[in-house]
Amino acid sequence: MLDQLIATEKKATRDGFGAGLLEAGKNNPNVVALCADLVGSLKMDAFIDTFPDRFIQVGISEANMMGLAAGLAIGGKIPYTGTFANFSTGRVYDQIRQSIAYSDKNVKICASHAGLTLGEDGATHQILEDIGMMKMLPGMTVINPCDYNQTKAATIAIAEYDGPVYLRFGRPSWPVFIPEDLPFEIGKALKLNEGTDVSVFATGHLMWHAIEAARELEKEGISVELINIHTIKPLDEEAILESVRKTGCAVTAEEHQRLGGLGSSIAEVLGMHYPTPLEMVAVNDSFGESGTPIDLLDKYGLGVADVKAAIYQALKRK
Amino acid sequence: MADIQELRRIASQVRRDIVRQTHYAASGHPGGSLGCTDFMTALYFHVLHHDPAFHMEGKGEDLFFLSNGHISPVFYSVLARSGYFPIEELATFRKLNSRLQGHPATHEGLPGIRVASGSLGQGLSVACGAALSKRLDGDDKLVYCLTGDGELQEGQVWEAIMFAAHNRIDNLIATVDWNGVQIDGTNDEVLSLGDLPGKWKAFGWEVLHMNGNDMADVVETLEKAKGMTGNGKPIVILMKTAMGYPVDFMMGTHKWHGVAPNAAQTENALSQLEETLGDYPYPAQ
Numbered sequence: 150m151l152d153q154l155i156a157t158e159k160k161a162t163r164d165g166f167g168a169g170l171l172e173a174g175k176n177n178p179n180v181v182a183l184c185a186d187l188v189g190s191l192k193m194d195a196f197i198d199t200f201p202d203r204f205i206q207v208g209i210s211e212a213n214m215m216g217l218a219a220g221l222a223i224g225g226k227i228p229y230t231g232t233f234a235n236f237s238t239g240r241v242y243d244q245i246r247q248s249i250a251y252s253d254k255n256v257k258i259c260a261s262h263a264g265l266t267l268g269e270d271g272a273t274h275q276i277l278e279d280i281g282m283m284k285m286l287p288g289m290t291v292i293n294p295c296d297y298n299q300t301k302a303a304t305i306a307i308a309e310y311d312g313p314v315y316l317r318f319g320r321p322s323w324p325v326f327i328p329e330d331l332p333f334e335i336g337k338a339l340k341l342n343e344g345t346d347v348s349v350f351a352t353g354h355l356m357w358h359a360i361e362a363a364r365e366l367e368k369e370g371i372s373v374e375l376i377n378i379h380t381i382k383p384l385d386e387e388a389i390l391e392s393v394r395k396t397g398c399a400v401t402a403e404e405h406q407r408l409g410g411l412g413s414s415i416a417e418v419l420g421m422h423y424p425t426p427l428e429m430v431a432v433n434d435s436f437g438e439s440g441t442p443i444d445l446l447d448k449y450g451l452g453v454a455d456v457k458a459a460i461y462q463a464l465k466r467k
Numbered sequence: 468m469a470d471i472q473e474l475r476r477i478a479s480q481v482r483r484d485i486v487r488q489t490h491y492a493a494s495g496h497p498g499g500s501l502g503c504t505d506f507m508t509a510l511y512f513h514v515l516h517h518d519p520a521f522h523m524e525g526k527g528e529d530l531f532f533l534s535n536g537h538i539s540p541v542f543y544s545v546l547a548r549s550g551y552f553p554i555e556e557l558a559t560f561r562k563l564n565s566r567l568q569g570h571p572a573t574h575e576g577l578p579g580i581r582v583a584s585g586s587l588g589q590g591l592s593v594a595c596g597a598a599l600s601k602r603l604d605g606d607d608k609l610v611y612c613l614t615g616d617g618e619l620q621e622g623q624v625w626e627a628i629m630f631a632a633h634n635r636i637d638n639l640i641a642t643v644d645w646n647g648v649q650i651d652g653t654n655d656e657v658l659s660l661g662d663l664p665g666k667w668k669a670f671g672w673e674v675l676h677m678n679g680n681d682m683a684d685v686v687e688t689l690e691k692a693k694g695m696t697g698n699g700k701p702i703v704i705l706m707k708t709a710m711g712y713p714v715d716f717m718m719g720t721h722k723w724h725g726v727a728p729n730a731a732q733t734e735n736a737l738s739q740l741e742e743t744l745g746d747y748p749y750p751a752q
Contacts, residue, residue, distance in 0.1 A: 181603070205599065205634075210626035213592045217630070220532075220596020223581050224604065225524045228596075243586050244623070248593055252573045252583045 156324030167192025169304025234263035264404035281409020295356035344374030426466035534590020588621025617649030632671030
C-alpha cells in the first residue's frame with residue numbers, strides 16, 4: 150500500500166477548497182459564501198464568477214461575518230465563511246460560540262493558512278491553537294484534510310451535513326496523494342497503510358510527513374500502520390482502538406499545539422480505553438516565527454525526521 | 468391587529484409578567500424589560516406579520532432579533548401572550564430544566580427564538596444575515612432588531628452598521644433602546660455615545676426618533692419606518708425610554724438594570740400595573 154501513496158503533483162489545500170466550494174455551489178442552490186477581504190487567498194474566485202449573487206464580501210470585519218452567516222443559516226442558506234484560520238477562530242470565538250454553535254446554526258467555517266506553513270508572515274498569523282478551541286465547542290465538527298483532493302471532497306461533503314463545521318486547511322503547495330474520486334466520510338478515519346508495529350495517526354499536512362517516515366522505516370523492517378484522522382471531532386475512536394490493539398503503540402502528528410490538538414484527543418481515548426505508549430509530533434507550547442514552510446516545520450519539530458524519531462521512541466516504550 | 472387602547476392593555480399585562488418573572492426567579496433584568504415593553508408589545512401585537520406556530524426559517528414572515536438578550540423577560544412575555552408557548556411556562560424563567568433561559572437561546576427549542584443572544588453586539592449582524600437571506604429568496608417581509616444603547620460600545624455593532632449601509636439592506640429596521648443607562652451608570656459616565664443620531668447618519672442610515680414609552684408614538688413611528696423600507700437604505704429608530712417605566716421606584720436610576728424585586732417591591736410594582744389579561748399562575752409550592 151505504501152508504494153501507492155505517491156505524490157502525483159503538488160497543489161495547495163486552499164485550492165482544493167476553492168474547487169470544492171464551486172462544486173458545492175453547483176450541487177446545492179442554498180450554498181452561499183462570505184469572505185473577509187481574502188478572496189484571492191481563499192481561492193474563492195471561481196465560486197464568485199459562477200454565483201455572483203450568492204457571494205457576500207464583508208470586508209475586514211470577521212465578527213460581523215460570523216453573525217451574518219448565522220442569520221443566513223436561519224433563512225435556510227448554507228453559508229461558507231472564508232478567512233485565515235487565525236481570524237476564523239481566535240478573533241471571533243465568542244461570535245462562533247453564541248451565534249453559531251450554541252444556536253445550532255448550519256455554518257461552515259472555512260479556515261485557510263492554518264499553522265506554521267503559512268510561512269513568512271510569522272506568528273501573528275500562524276494559529277496553532279484553533280483545533281483545540283473549536284473542538285471544545287459543543288456540537289462543532291472539526292475537519293483538517295491532508296491534501297488538495299481530500300480538501301475538495303471535504304468541502305463538498307460538509308454541505309450535505311446539517312450542523313456547524315470547522316474546516317481547516319493551508320497555504321503551501323503540498324503533495325497530492327489521496328485519490329481524486331475517494332468520497333469523504335465525516336468522522337471516519339482513513340487507513341492509508343496496513344501495519345503491525347506502530348500506529349501513526351496524522352492529520353493535515355503532517356500526513357505526508359508520516360507517509361515519508363513510514364517509507365523510510367519500511368526499509369528498516371518496521372511496519373507502520375498509517376491512519377489519516379481528517380475528522381478530529383467527532384473522533385473515530387473505534388478505528389483508533391482497533392489499530393493500537395494490534396500494534397501496541399501510537400504516534401500522532403499534526404501542525405498544531407500539542408496542548409488541545411489531535412494528539413491530546415487520542416491520548417484521552419487511549420487513557421480511558423486502552424492505555425498504550427503514545428508519542429506526539431506537535432508544536433510544544435510555542436509560537437511560530439517567519440520562515441519558509443519546510444524550514445519552520447523542521448525547526449518546530451514537525452519534520453519527517455521528527456516523525457521517525459517519535460516512532461522509534463514509541464517502539465522503545467512498548 | 469390591536470388598536471392603541473388594546474396595545475396599552477396588553478403592555479400593562481406584559482409589565483406584570485416581567486415583574487412576576489424576575490421576582491419568582493429572584494434574578495433577571497426588569498429595568499430594560501419594562502422600558503422596552505411598549506415597543507415589544509406594538510411589534511408583536513400590531514406590526515409583525517408572524518406565525519406563533521413558529522418556523523425557524525420564517526419564510527414569508529417578518530423576523531425579530533433581540534440583540535440585548537438580557538431583557539428576555541419582556542421577550543418571553545410577548546411570545547407567550549402571542550401564543551408561541553403557554554403563559555404558564557413563564558413561571559419557569561431562569562429555573563433548572565426550563566426553555567426560558569436567563570438569556571434567550573434556541574438550544575432548548577423555545578418557539579419564537581431564532582438565535583441565542585446575551586453576549587452583546589451580535590444581534591445586528593445576525594439580523595443583516597437574515598435580511599440578506601430574504602433578499603436572496605425574493606421574500607418581501609422585513610427584519611427587525613433591537614439593541615441596547617450601552618451595547619453600541621461593542622465594535623461588532625459598527626461593523627454591521629457599515630455593512631448594512633454598504634449593501635443597501637433596506638428590508639431592515641433596527642431600534643436602539645436609548646435609555647441612557649447601563650450597568651455601571653449612565654452612558655455618559657461609562658463611555659459616551661457622543662452624537663448618536665449623527666453617527667448613524669454618517670454611516671448611511673435613515674434615522675428616526677421615537678418616544679418608546681408612548682404607545683401612539685411607537686405605533687406611528689414603526690409604521691413610518693415600514694413605509695421607508697425598500698429605498699436603498701437601512702433604517703434605525705432611536706427610541707427614548709425610561710428604564711423601569713412606569714414603576715416609580717424603578718425609574719430614574721440604573722440600579723434596576725439587573726436586580727429582581729423582593730416581595731414587598733413586587734407588591735408595590737404590581738399595584739402600579741393593571742392586571743388586564745390575567746396573571747399566569749405560579750406553580751403550587
